[in-house]
Amino acid sequence: MGSVLNTIKKMLGLDSSYDAFDTDIIVFINSALMAIKQIGVNLLVDRISGPDVTWTDLLGERSDIESVKEILYLRVRRMFDPPSSSAVDNAMLEQIHELEWRVNVEVDTGGSE
Numbered sequence: 001m002g003s004v005l006n007t008i009k010k011m012l013g014l015d016s017s018y019d020a021f022d023t024d025i026i027v028f029i030n031s032a033l034m035a036i037k038q039i040g041v042n043l044l045v046d047r048i049s050g051p052d053v054t055w056t057d058l059l060g061e062r063s064d065i066e067s068v069k070e071i072l073y074l075r076v077r078r079m080f081d082p083p084s085s086s087a088v089d090n091a092m093l094e095q096i097h098e099l100e101w102r103v104n105v106e107v108d109t110g111g112s113e
Helices: 004-011 022-038 055-059 065-080 086-108
Strands: none
Touching (some): 022 065, 065 086
């Protein structure tokens, strides 16, 4: 699987070669990873430091990896490029909460590991 940083950058609409915001995005990713870990997701590494960390390095071969990617993206997006509309922000927050709930249930029932 690809780089965690480059995937999130692509989802944010940034080219992987454009590194002006890498430090900011890495900080936001690591903050979001802490929240993901606290809902019960077993991360194989606690943080990233650059584009070398892949999704497999982070999560192994989990069945819920796409949901974890979406949670990570939405959390980073809200910090990096907050929506100007409170309705959009609330919709993103609701999506984060639903995905976190679903991933937590998956982890609790042992369905993803």
